[in-house]
Amino acid sequence: MRFAVFTGSSDGTDGHRRLAADLASHLAAAGHGIVYGGAQVGLMGVVADTALAAGGEVIGVIPRHLVVGEIAHRGLTRLEVVETMHERKARMAQLADAFVALPGGAGTLEELFEVFTWGQLGLHTKPTAILDPDGFYSPLLGQLDVMRELGYVRPAHRDSLGAARNVEELLAWVAAYEHPRSKWTGERGG
């Protein structure tokens, strides 16, 4: 499988850098590829460097205008330079079999919620999860629970967003994943 990994372009905490490295080394060891935003900086860089060092496949997809700002990683298995942010996300989604979010900032949230909402609409049927051992995403998951309670998010869609506390749990959840029916069509796929 190939996992899209969404995570911060900032350095974050020591614990989150260890988490990023742990995910990357486990994925590489299990023979899974990674597709990510193609940057050399922050947690994104940690994911790429660790997976590459462990012999994993890492594909980066970066828009031309960020090649300098995010410092495109030059040692990847493949770097794809696209023209827009939208193309980047679409290409990452196309190349991935599953999506996982590590801690990050607003960009990470945007990427996560796009694939989560696309799944809700049946535009893809791929597993989407957060890897969160320390509760970083608890407030966000709590907000989704409020939305479910008030009828804004269907229970099956709320539950379709995985939240794993470690990599083993994440891989087990992905392996057992069954996509909920589309919000509008009732179909499982798009």
Ligand code: AMP
């Ligand atoms: P951040 O979590 O803000 O550090 O951003 C993580 C990654 O998400 C970086 O590669 C950003 O370029 C990317 N990003 C930020 N905003 C967007 C967006 N609207 N669409 C796609 N990617 C984004």
